[in-house]
Every structure is written in structure tokens, then in C-alpha cells.
Amino acid sequence: MADSDPQKLPIERPEIETLPYREETFAGYALGIVIGIVLTISMTYAGLRIGFTVPASAMAAILGLGLLRGVMRKGSIVENNINQTVAAAINITCSGVIFTVPVLYLRGLHEEIDLVTISLAAIAGSFLGTVFIIPLRKQMVDLERLRFPTGYATAMVLKAAGGGERAIYLGVGVVGGLVWYGLTHLHRISGNLPNLSEIDFHESLSHAIPRYVNPVLELSMTSIAAGFIAGRPALVVVWGGLLANWVVAPAAVELGWVPSSILPSGLHGADLTAAHGKAGTYLFKQVSRPIGIGMLVGGAVTGLALAWPMIRAAFQSLSRGASKGTTAQELSPRLLYGAAALSVAVVSIAGVRAGLPVPIAVLAGTVASLWMWLAGVIVAQTTGVTDWSPISGMALIGIALTLLVVSQVGGITGTPAVLACVTMSAAVAVAMSQAADMMQDLKTGHLVGAIPRKQQIAQLWVAWIGPIVSVLTLVVLFQSAVSGAPHMNPGEAFAAKFAAPQANALSGTITTLTGGGNEETYHRYGIGALLGVFLTLAAGGGLGVQVGLSMYLPFATIAAFGIGCVMSMSFEKWRGTKALEELGVPIAAGLLVGDSLAGVADSMASIL
């Protein structure tokens, strides 16, 4: 090849002819399990404090590169892929646990919590999320070819084993990501240092832009780099953010649709600015988010219907593969039917153990299982396009559906209803996070030539570990919060130490729902779903989900993602598609990896 070839600087390895090609190995599993457990503990803590978690894939891939290939000197790229699959499968479940289970602590129900039932429900969710999504691999990875930015970046790390210029660009990006993270967190070291984590255009433009349009840009490298990797196809995501904040918000304020308790008339100066800020928060949480969630659901259901010919072809192909016996590259789609039955059974048992009568538990379990599958598809799809997973929003719908069944059909209210529904929601939330992670890992595997079946089996083997570690960590953190504040009641002590933003939001929703619900919110879910259906019909699939997601997420995050998309398009126009793929995307992947590595280190440091 010519000197200009991107692979001109390979890391040469001696040829191995006699041994089988290493893929499923003890070393790969063991390393993944250790990394997964350590990161689950860290992320459970960090997630409760700050509200988000960082995927383990890139961290595991880099450690695998050093240990499996560097130290052991015999690891292969696909073996390292199993390592990152295992680590991520364990770690990812903590987001499902911390978004739901702390609700019970926050509501002072710590004495009623049945940890065995909750752990079993979370473990069941972990298995089922994986099994439910496996049959859609062909659809999302092979046919729709969704980008999965983190999966793509992880594949870049795995492929760095081959050296070449792309590995160098990746390394440059990683260093850049680490530096960027440090710069944007300087203010945490000292209050005298500038806060570079976001730009507030309301302040910097002398209040020229009203606060209710949320004119803040988050300088998160994860969002910018994910936008760059996703590129032009994902730019449409910005549209929903602009629509929500720059069209709907001014219209709602001007037309007097913001309640006067939030935005009274006749205010001036600082009072008006403060009220505009509250109006912005109201419009985001009470208007944009419910419409966005509705759009996600309507768009996803219609997208599935439109893509049915492709899905059917993918299932037929899987069935043909399964009939070939041991040569099959995928697990059999028949697993799906077994999993569906098992899902209803396990979630129903969780409901019975939480105090529901059997018929109501079975009905709620069936509804929760159906939602688990649909929400898993939605979350996997949004992760594929943008890297974001609206797990908390989907968990919120899940709890609303189960509460509806339990209270309206079963006539059960109060603590038993909350206990049962939160337990079922834990299963649903863990299933969603596991579904998105499985698909992300399968994308990584596709790009390095892994056998999907081996990844799917690896994910299933370790699916039980994460929920147990996460629930145990949560219990220890609760006990430490309680013992650290003996003068407070346990629920308050936990709330004082941990912000637990998603769990707090979920708890607030439960309060609203058990108090009769907010009729305005139901209308917005419905209108969002209607628009999601027709937007998807008009665009031919996917658009309803993307616009819904961008209405659901804060504009500060969406804007950073959009900047990444625009940078990618500009780079492609400037240097061409080849340079984008061989120079721009590897650097962006490195930036994403560097930022997430710093995030992981930061979380671990906060524990110590």
C-alpha cells in the first residue's frame, strides 16, 4: 500500500497459526467483571449525587487493550470486545436501579422495602431487556445502520490495537477530552476560577435574550463529540429543541398560557428575570417534556409499523440461522417468546410479593412487560441515533401505566400500590438500560467482526451481577446517610445527602398520579403521540422519535450536540467524506472517550 495509507504505522504482532482465535476467554470475562463491578459501585454513587452515569465500554476497552494485549501479549481484538461487553452489561444496570428504587427511600418507605423482591425484579429486567432486544440487532445494526456514537467510539478504541494513523488521532482526541474535562471543571477546585462548563447567553448578552427560552449552552465534550460522530443525519434532533424553546416558549408566554402563579403580570427588572426563569423551567418540565415523551411513543410505534417488512425479513433470517444449529451467529428469536412469558411471570410475582392480589399483579405485570419491550426499542433507537437514552421518561410512563392498572382496575392505593409499582418500574428501567447497552455493544461488535451470539451470551451470563451490586451499594449509601444524620428521619437524611434527581422527579410524578393526576399532562402526552405518529408517517420513519427526544432533553445539551453535527458537516465539506471518516471521526471518538474516562475517574475520586 502507498505511504499515505491510514494503516501505515501498524503495531506488528508475531503471527499465531496454531492456537484457536481468542474470543470467549476466562481472561476477557474476568477483566470485564472486575471493571464492571468497580464502575457499578462508582456510578451508583455518582448517579445519586449528580443524576447521570458514564458508560463503562470505553474504559473497559482501554484497560483491555493494556492488560489483555499489552501485559498478557496474547489478547485479541474480539476478546477485548467481550471484556467491554461484560463490563458495560454489569455497569449499565445501575442507572435503572438509581432512577427508581431510591423513590422508596425518598418517600420514607425504607421499612417496607423488600430488597430480595426488588433485586429479583431488577435481575429479571436485566435478562429480559437483553433478550427482548436481541432479535432487533439485524434491524437496527445491519439494516437501519444506526450510528451508536459510544459504540462507534469503543470500536475505534478496540481497533487501535492495529495502530496506524487512526490510533494516533484517537489518542490525540483522548488527551483533548481529558484536558477539556479538566478545564470545564476548574470551578469546582476554587470558586475564584471561571465556570467554563456552560455559556449563559442571558447573562453574556446583557439579558437581551429572555430567560424562558433557556439560552444556555452546555460545553460537554461528550455531547459535542457524539454530535460530530452522529453527523448530519442527527442534526434533525436540534429541531425539536429549537421548536420547544424558541417557538413554543415565546408563544406560550405571549399568549398568557403560563400560569400566573409562575409568571404574574406587571413584573419588571430582576423580578421579571426570575419569573422568566421559572417560566422556562415550567415550560420545559410541564409542556415540552410531556409532548416529547408522547412523540417518542407515537413515533416509535409508527416507526415499528412502517419498518415491519424489514423486521419480518430480519426475523426470518434469524430463524433460518437458528435452524442451522451450531453455526448460527445469533441466539434464536424463539428466546423472545420464552422471555415474554417469563417477564409477565416474574414481574407479576414481584407485584404479589409487594402486596397486590394475583389477578391485578398479573394484569399489571403484563402491561409492564409490554411497556418494557416497547420502551426498550425506543431507548435502543434513540441511543443509536444520538447516544442519549430517555430512560427516566420511559420509567415515568411505565409507573403511570402500572399505577393506572393498580389503582383504577384493582382499586388499590397508598403504600401497597407505590411499593408494587416502583418494584415493577425497577424491572422496566433496568430492562431499558440493558436493551440500549446490548445494542450499543452489538454495534461495536459489528465493527470489529465479533460473533453476535457470543456477545449476547456474555451479556446474559453477567446480567445478574449489576443489579445486585447496585442495590447493595444503594443500601450501604442509605445506611451511611442515615447514620451520618441521626437527628433527621431516614428519608430526609437520604434526600439531604443525595440529590437523586431522576428518583425525585419520579417520586413527584407518583404524588401527582396518586393525587388524581394532572389532566393537562395527559393531554400533552396524547397530543405528542398524535404528532409523533403523523411526523413519522410524513418522514418515513425515525423522525417522530428524534424530534420527541430533543423536546424531552434540556436545550443546553441539545445545542451542544447540534454544534457537533454542524462541525461534522463543515468538516466534510472542507476536507471530504474520506477525511471525515479517517481523521475527524477518530478524533471525535477520542474526545468522547477522554471525556467519559475523566467522568469515571471523577466519580471514583468522589467516593474516596
Added chain:
Amino acid sequence: MKKILMVVGCILGVIGGAAPHTNLVGPIPLNWLLAGMGAGILLAASRMSGAAGGHGGESSGASGTATDAGAALQHTASSVRSILSRAAELPIHDLAREIDGVIARDLMPVISAQSELIARQGFAKYAAHTGPWAAGERMLYRAWSAATDGHRPEAVSSLREAITHFEEAAREWAKA
């Protein structure tokens, strides 16, 4: 025109969503009236021809053509066969480089024409050739990984398997 209708329909519908359900226009709640009008405009847009984009795949914005994709798709099996015929003699890292060359030359045109292929052929026909093609693509990546790891037997068997899939994809393409 289609895109304009979609933007207008979306704005109208979402503004409707922001309206309180207690605001009425005659007997009809304003929020559902506006949302219904927005949905109607979107329905009209859905009946118009022309791509609106938005499926979010790797190539939605790229400008690859179906003709280029077809040529590349039918050529890939022979490119891989050519490498396979020399795989026993090539130094292992040259083998990895050659595979990398096929990935860049023969796979990219197919990936970048994804949107156009779906629009032209419909989902079912697209899936018929892209399913086996993607399986071949993955085996080609596996061959690259194995060669990079210095494992010639796995690289060779992966190349063989990739050819089978690419040939099936070419047959399905001919039917489409």
C-alpha cells in the same frame, strides 16, 4: 414543499400542545384543535413524494447513489476473492492492509447510498440484499481484526465466509 409543510404542521401541533385544555374555540378545546390541524398538515405532507430524511442511519445525509452502490456491491465478492487467493503468501500485516483497502473502496459506496436505496427499492427489497451484505461486511471486519492480531487461519476463514454473504447479496440485488 414537503419539508415546509412538515415544519408548519409540527409548529402548529406543538403550539397546540402548550395550550391549556380549558381554552375552548366553540365546543372544541383549543389544544386539540391546533394539534389536529398540525396533524392534518403532516398527513398532507406524508402524501407528497420526496425524501424528508430523518431515519438516523449512517448515511441519511450522504450523497451516495444507487448506481455506485450496485456496482460496489457486485464487485465486493471478487475483490475479497482476489485477496483470498493471495492470503497464504501475503505477510500477515499486508493482509490486514489489503482488507482495509476493500473496506474503504467497496463498502463505503453501499453505506452512503442507504437512504436512496430504501427510497427506491422499499424496505423489503432493501432488506433482502442488505441483510447478507451486512453479514459479509462484519466477516470482512473480522478478517481484518484476525489479521491485525496475527491470526491467519481465522482471517482466511472469515474472508471465505464474507464471500458467501457478498455473493448472496449480489444475487438479491439482481432480483431487486
